[in-house]
Amino acid sequence: MLELFKKQKYVTVASDAGRREMPDGLWIKCPRCSEIRFARELEKTLKVCQKCGHHFRLTAGERIQFTLDEGTFTAYDADLEPVNPFHSTEYAQKLAAARQASGLAEAVVGGEGAIDGQRVVVVIMDAQFMMASMGTVAGEKITRAIERAAEKELPLIIFTASGGARMQEGVLSLMQMTKTVSALCRHSRRGLLYVTVLTDPTTGGVSASFAALGDIILAEPDALIGFAGPRVIEQTIRQKLPEGFQRAEFLRQHGFVDLVTPRPQLKAVLSRLLDLHRREQS
Amino acid sequence: MTGAILEFDRPIVELEEKIKELRQFAREKEINLDAEIANLEKRVQALKENIYQNLAPWQKVLVARHPERPNMLDYINRLCTDFVQLHGDRLYGDDPALAGGIARFDGRPVTVLGQIKGRDTRENLARNFGMAHPEGYRMAMRLMRQAEKFHRPVLAFIDTPGAYPGMGAEERGISNAIAECIQTMLMLEVPVLSVIIGEGGSGGALALASGDCILIQEHAVFSVISPEAYASILWKDSSRAREAAGVMKITAADLEALHLVDEVIPEPLGGAHHDPDGAAERIREVLSRRLPELAARPVGQLLAARGEKFRRIGDPRIYLTGNDIT
Numbered sequence A: 001m002l003e004l005f006k007k008q009k010y011v012t013v014a015s016d017a018g019r020r021e022m023p024d025g026l027w028i029k030c031p032r033c034s035e036i037r038f039a040r041e042l043e044k045t046l047k048v049c050q051k052c053g054h055h056f057r058l059t060a061g062e063r064i065q066f067t068l069d070e071g072t073f074t075a076y077d078a079d080l081e082p083v084n085p086f087h088s089t090e091y092a093q094k095l096a097a098a099r100q101a102s103g104l105a106e107a108v109v110g111g112e113g114a115i116d117g118q119r120v121v122v123v124i125m126d127a128q129f130m131m132a133s134m135g136t137v138a139g140e141k142i143t144r145a146i147e148r149a150a151e152k153e154l155p156l157i158i159f160t161a162s163g164g165a166r167m168q169e170g171v172l173s174l175m176q177m178t179k180t181v182s183a184l185c186r187h188s189r190r191g192l193l194y195v196t197v198l199t200d201p202t203t204g205g206v207s208a209s210f211a212a213l214g215d216i217i218l219a220e221p222d223a224l225i226g227f228a229g230p231r232v233i234e235q236t237i238r239q240k241l242p243e244g245f246q247r248a249e250f251l252r253q254h255g256f257v258d259l260v261t262p263r264p265q266l267k268a269v270l271s272r273l274l275d276l277h278r279r280e281q282s
Numbered sequence B: 001m002t003g004a005i006l007e008f009d010r011p012i013v014e015l016e017e018k019i020k021e022l023r024q025f026a027r028e029k030e031i032n033l034d035a036e037i038a039n040l041e042k043r044v045q046a047l048k049e050n051i052y053q054n055l056a057p058w059q060k061v062l063v064a065r066h067p068e069r070p071n072m073l074d075y076i077n078r079l080c081t082d083f084v085q086l087h088g089d090r091l092y093g094d095d096p097a098l099a100g101g102i103a104r105f106d107g108r109p110v111t112v113l114g115q116i117k118g119r120d121t122r123e124n125l126a127r128n129f130g131m132a133h134p135e136g137y138r139m140a141m142r143l144m145r146q147a148e149k150f151h152r153p154v155l156a157f158i159d160t161p162g163a164y165p166g167m168g169a170e171e172r173g174i175s176n177a178i179a180e181c182i183q184t185m186l187m188l189e190v191p192v193l194s195v196i197i198g199e200g201g202s203g204g205a206l207a208l209a210s211g212d213c214i215l216i217q218e219h220a221v222f223s224v225i226s227p228e229a230y231a232s233i234l235w236k237d238s239s240r241a242r243e244a245a246g247v248m249k250i251t252a253a254d255l256e257a258l259h260l261v262d263e264v265i266p267e268p269l270g271g272a273h274h275d276p277d278g279a280a281e282r283i284r285e286v287l288s289r290r291l292p293e294l295a296a297r298p299v300g301q302l303l304a305a306r307g308e309k310f311r312r313i314g315d316p317r318i319y320l321t322g323n324d325i326t
């Protein structure tokens, strides 16, 4: 029911992406500690439960609102629609339902904005849209955003989320891994900063491509991050996984994440990293 | 043929057995059965043509997974000389599911890499069914950088159901290993040729397929996920794998039509498992044609073309025609 609580403050997101009325007085129950709070109140704490620290998943619109300076975001390629390469009716229906549920044309929102006045290209993956599975057009939007960042000599921040490949698009989906990494190589060769923020859940091909290649890798607390899904692993090894396996803190301990950053500090950390990589000072 | 016999292979195998028996009989009894044998051989040929030129996608999956299908080492032994196998990632361990080394192809030193499945249960357990851990991909990276240092091309042979979905793989960063392997291959300043020789499964296969050309054998497959898993996840019914194989577009011909592979390498009639030497010869022809051409290119040109190739792959503009999304 989270989609009911989308903000309408940011206005520059393409079309009506993620905009919806938020009726006063609606409440949300924390899935972890069961604390019940008003949606508006939760919004003020950046959708982090005050009691237990649970980080609710964000929509692309909320991410923009919580991260970028107000009114600075301009979307790239907002009109780019998913393709249905094998003309599957099932898939067409799933896309239509995803669009209805999320108000987005694809799982990826890319664009340009500012963090404390510092210009940056951002890519946000919205798990509301088919669990942000990696489709051809999702990959294309990410690739184009990376290319624009390279052309404009801007730093890049990708907020990753993904349940895995968009299976309905077959190997085309898989190939987006190589396509995005190839674009990142070009961005990197120009000496530009690339930061990834791993959010819940970042799995499958996304985790094994651009998500893993940030110069600096941040993660939100308790985010599920892994290549294989926990259920697939449990089926393979025929035992239950320990508590905390494949969570952000686990990856930090194993050396695959630089920092686990609680959401209230995220903008400040990103801002400092951007500042430390300002080009004129070096 | 000693391993599992595919259902549609059975008539071919039985007839071949019969020919063998007849030959022996003729020799023992010193009678001339040449006419009969020639006749049967013609029938085997016709059977093979009929069956192997009309394989359904699911049958291709079975051929691609056939335990007697030649693996990377079988091809290295036939295509190369002076093979020296190298081991370990210098970080954690050695991965028996992914082999690599140095050899000579057409007189030129090359680095070779590839996943290896086992022929039987014992070997499969030892090789983890060709499902590599992070150390396999990290060894691949090590050998690729070594190849770059010594200016030798890389030949990668792909045959895996996927990277291993286990606890150790996650703890040691399988995502990171695959991502960096892709990146390393994309940026490598020597030619990289990838050949899908069996099952090209998911990210674990893709990790070795980011070079200058992706070649695929006629009966090999390349898929985002196994047909069993596709049917299980999308249709909640893993028994519909046969049907899934049909809609997933995973055969060499399908992939060529989608511009996802550069060339399909023909297999001898009856598939590579009927004639490993013939299969190797056909791979040699393609590599011998492509490798010198790539090796002659200046590095800048090589990398630019590689980047453009992957930029084009999966460009939705190619697939917009006939798009039926409303």
Ligand SMILES: [Zn+2]
Pocket (backbone or CB within 6 Å): A030, A031, A032, A033, A034, A035, A049, A050, A051, A052, A053, A054
């Ligand atoms: Zn809570």
